[in-house]
Every structure is written in structure tokens, then in C-alpha cells.
Amino acid sequence: MSVEAATARRLSEGDSHARGQVLEPAEVAWLAVLPCAVIVTLEIVLLGPPLGHALLEPAGDHFWPQAEVVPEPVEHGRFVLALLGAPLLAAVVAASRRRPFVVRPALARAGITAARAATITLLAIALLAQHNVLFRSYIPPVWPEQIFNVATIVVSAALAVAIGALLPRREIVARLARLVRETRARRVVSALIAVALVANWLQPAFNTETTAGQAMGSNLIWWDMAETFAVLDGRTPLVDYHSQYAQLLPYVAAIPLAVLGASMGVWTATMIVCSAIGMLAIRAVLRRVTGSSVLALVLFAPFLAVSAMLVGGDLRSTQQFSIWPMRYAAPYVLLWLTARHLDGAHPRRRIPLVLAGSLVAINNVEFGLPALGATLAAVLWANPPRSRRAAARLAGETAGGLLGAVALVALVSLARTGQLPDLVLLLEFPRLYGVDGWVLERMAAFGFHLAVYATFVATIGVATVRAARGDDDRLLTGLLVWSGVFGLGASSYFAGRSDTLSLIALFSAWGLALVLLVIVVGRRLIGRDRPPTAPELAVLFGCGLMVCALAQVPLPWNEASRLERTTEPVFVQSAAVRFVSDTTEPGERVAIITPLGHRLAYDAGVVNVAPYASTESMPTEEQLETTLAAIRREGAERLYLGVIYGEQIVYQGQFDAITAAGWAIADQRGDYVMLTNAQPSR
Secondary structure, eight states: OOHHHHHHHHHHTTOOSSSOEEOOHHHHHHHHHHHHHHHHHHIIIIIHHHHHHHHSSOOOOOBOTTSOBOOOHHHHHHHHHHTTHHHHHHHHHHHHHHSOOEEOHHHHHHHHHHHHHHHHHHHHHHHHHTTTSSSOOOOTTSOGGGTSOHHHHHHHHHHHHHHHHHTTOHHHHHHHHHHHOOOHHHHHHHHHHHHHHHHHHHGGGOOOTTTGGGSTTHHHHHHHTHHHHHHHTTOOBTTTBOOSSOSSHHHHHHHHHHHHOSOHHHHHHHHHHHHHHHHHHHHHHHHHHHSOHHHHHHHHHHHHHHHTOEEETTEEGGGOTTTTTTTTHHHHHHHHHHHHHHTTOSOOSHHHHHHHHHHHHHHOHHHHHHHHHHHHHHHHHHSOOOSHHHHHHHHHHHHHHHHHHHHHHHHHHHHHHSSOOOGGGGGHHHIIIIITOBTOBOOOSSSHHHHHHHHHHHHHHHHHHHHHHTOSOHHHHHHHHHHHHHHHHHTHHHHHBOSHHHHHHTHHHHHHHHHHHHHHHHHHHTTOSSOOOHHHHHHHHHHHHHHHGGGGOOOHHHHHHHHHOOOOOGGGOHHHHHHHHHTSOTTOEEEEOSTTHHHHHHHHTOEEOOSSSOGGGOOBHHHHHHHHHHHHHHTOOEEEEOEETTEEOSOHHHHHHHHHTTEEEEEEETTEEEEEESSOOO
């Protein structure tokens, strides 16, 4: 029951007297908004600094002087405390079911009105601050007006008002119901359209050897490709290779390259297919929760657009392979499995669901761990344990799934190397980035990120209200809390490097939460006599922002023209391949510490024993020591260094440390040098 319906019922029963009334869960949630916000704000202001200094100070790694290091312990301490807002609100609502809250109707109405007004004001300030109005939140590398300009805001507002006016009209809803009614033909056609849309939105991410050099974001490909080629070259993540982005996806991506050829075209196509699987998983989730393929497609299209939104110029989130598919695809497949589980389909047991979630967490901690937590929250909110025995069973199944995932990863590692994985390595790069402050950016006090945060909190709040009321659609309840928990956890990515690029990278998670809230609001508005409330209009406005992102659709003919413009195959490094081939024996173990060094080794027919992607991935002295130790252990007698784009990528301190360890230049060709050790390992 909505807040308005509960209030109307009481007035009709003569409950407008001075005596107090038991509050409905939705009323409790709204009345708790301001107190919870005040408590969390005080915690952020007062406890953020001591918490950050106590727990999140730099870990003591020794960075090279040239490395860009900006520790943010206070900011990160405050971010951790901000995450308490949603569970605090949920706890208040849950507590009201055990001990009902009694408040006078007039006071309740005033408190709810104030909470709604404050929420709308915060959202408006956050949107204005993104345009440096009232508060300044402009952060490079792109201009804030490229996210949501004035025209976008006006159109979104108009769409919100129009939808809010149309849905209460029963004749309109009846016509729409006939249009979206599920049939086999509509199901097939909708699926084909969804696949076509995904393919079209992802096509800018496809490149060949001769087009990748001029692609937007090509400077990131050196980093993103490294892990796949490390696996192809015989390295094993979590054992003898330190991955930055994904620990398990490289195994999957390496298979097509081994079969079809290790080329840029095959690799980008493989990444696109993985991204498409994650995106289509969301379409399947929406179809399951709405019961209509047509309606799911209508909701999926703006979600897809905002997931592939332009970051600046021609660069899209989907062209950052470290975002899509490395961070998002696996969590979204896990969401699809979670939706099936909540809806009574396979996997019906919780152990395989938790096992899948644990593998997702191992693959990428930053997004995978929040996805696992979101899955557990969805299970709890949709089917809370009713006894201690049930809670113990859930805990045991969770532990079983976790151990099963670790065992699977251990088996793969043992089969490839004879060694167990070192799970501590999962935290190496999160520590360097998040705690030590490697290449971070400060967060603005106000900006659109606050609206994104509020959206995630709202989904958890709505899910908790639905669970407290015992609403029948447990699937939607579970999906709502999943999106909120996942979004808040994934926000650590933006909390670290707080620039516009990282903010837009969160828009897929934000779009998912908005789409689910739109389903809730849409169901409330259908056939209702009263106009939409301000919060409902805010949700529809957010949906309008997503719809406006459809205007950024890639044009196929432009993409075809782009692929016709070719350059030299920069990422092949032909000269370096010849250099290594001429100075080594086939299958020889060497160390190649350059960008895409493992691809270089694979093409040259040797084995690169370096445990990192390149010297750029080793910003600390300890990492270079680890690399030199691996070289000695593997018996490599040649070490190759190089430059890319005419820029020296080896810090002077790194080179000095390498020479101090006994290595000296023995040969040089162009930008690449070969060093040998005066004291060989064998």
C-alpha cells in the first residue's frame, strides 16, 4: 500500500484525530530518510577522517618517484561511511515490523512531505552541480554538459510529465496492455531486435590490427589485452601472473584466439561477444520480471544506451574493455541466474548460485564482490530465513558455494602450474589504487554522483518496504535490492578516480536500478486516480535521461567508414617480434617487460616469464623485485625493454634497479633493448 493510500484509508476511517496511528512500512521509510541522512552526514564529517587515517592510510608500498600517487584516506573513509545509509534505512523499516511506530497522522504527513522535498532538492542540486551551478563539480577529462545538457533535461522533464499523465488513464493502459501482451511471435521478434540493438551499440568497440591504432581509447588497449595474451603465453593469473582487471575471463577469451588466430580482430570480437552476453542477460531479467518481451525490450533499449554512453568525443563505455566486459558482464550473468533462482527456475539450490557468484567475485573484486553480496541480499530479501535452522542452512550453503569456487580455481591453477593460487593477489591492484592512491582523482562535494548514490539507496529502501509488507512479487523485490547493493559496491570505482569517465562507467548499474524503479512506479500509476508524486516524477525523469541517451546511437555506415580508414598495425610490434626471434631459441624463457609483452612473446614463439603486463603495471619497487625474482626462478637469461609512441615507459629508477641487479644492455634495435645478466640464473 502506498503512502497516499494509507493516509486516505485513515482519513476515511476518521483517523485524523490527535491520537497516533501505526505507520505503514512506506511511511516509516520516508520518515526515516531525513534522520538517517543526518546521522550518515554526521558520521561522514566527524568519523570519516579518523576512520580513514586508522584503516585506509597507504599500505607502505614504495612507489617510483615518477608514479602519480594521490592518497585519499579521508575521502575513502567517508565513502565507506556513506555506504551505511542504505542498511540504516533498511534496518529502521525492518524494525518497524517487530515494534510498530506510532505517530500522529498530521505529524507523519508533515515529515513525509519534508523528506520528499529534501530528496527532490538534493537531486536538483546534484544535477545543477554537474553544470557548475551552485556547486562546482567539473572534473576532467570531459565537459559536464556532454553528460546531460539543457535540452536533455527539458526533454526528460517533458517525458516524465507525459508518462505520469498517460499511465493513470485506463483506456491508454488497456491499449498498451494489448500491444505488450506476450505471444510467441512477439517473443521471437523482440529477441531478434534486442540482439540487433546490442550488436549495433557494441560495433564501435570492434577493431582490426590496422584500425585499432586510431580508435578512441586505444591507449587503454595495451592494458586490456595483456591478460588474455598472458594466458595464451602460458601464464596463470593468481600464480605466476598478476592481473589488473580480470582473473578468470582471460581463460575464456584465450580460447577463440587459440583457435581462430591471435589477432586484434578476434580479440575485440571476443570481448564484444562477452559484453553482449552480459547485456542480453539484463534483457532476459527484464522479460522475466515484466512477463512481456515487448515491454522488456522497451525498458532494455534505454538501459543499453546509457550503458554504452559517450564518455567524450567518440569514446564509449563499451570501448573500455576493462569496464565492458571485464567488470560488468559476469555480474549481469549472475543477476540473470539470481532472477531465475528467485523465480523458481534453475539453479533452484543456493549452493550453485553462490558458487557462480564467488567465481564472479574472484574474476574481478571491484565489481564481482558487490555482485556476490547483492545476490546474497536478494535471496535474503525475497526469502528471509524464518528460523535459526534456516539461517544456519543458508550460511552453510553460502560457505559451500565459496569453497567450491575456490576449489575450482585451485584445480585450474594446479593443472597449469602445479601450484595453488595466491588469493592475496586479488587485492594487489585494489590496494595500489584504493589505499595507496595510485592515479586517483579527488571527488567533488556535490555532483551528479549524489543522484546516482540516492538511486541505489532508493532501490534498497523500496525493496525493504516491499519485503516488510510481504508483497507477492518477490522476484522484483530481490532484483531491486540486488541493483542497489551492486551499485553501491561498484561505486568504489568512482570513489577512487572521481572523474567524469569513471562516473559514466557507473551509468550501467545506475540505469539498471532506474529501470527497476520505473517498473515499480509504472505499476503504481496504472489506473490510479491521483497524479504522480514528486518522487515518482523524479524516477520518470531519470528514465527520461536514459531515453535521451538513445540519440547517441552508433550509425552503422559511420562505423563501416571508420573500419575503412587504416593505419600501421601498432599493436603487432613487428620490429620487436623480429628482434626477439633473432636473439632467442624457439620456446626459450625470457622476460619481456613492455606493453603487450606476452603478445610479443607469443608471436615470437618464446615464453615471457614476466608476472606483470609491463613496467607501467609496476609502479612500486616491490613489484619490480617480484619480477626480478620470477626471472631468476624461471631461469630466463634475456630481458627486453622498449618504448611506445616515442615515450620512455621505463622509469629511470626501474632501469637503475634492473642494472643494479646485474643486467646490462647487450643488444639494441630501434626502440627495443635486450639485456643479459652477468650472473645468469642457470
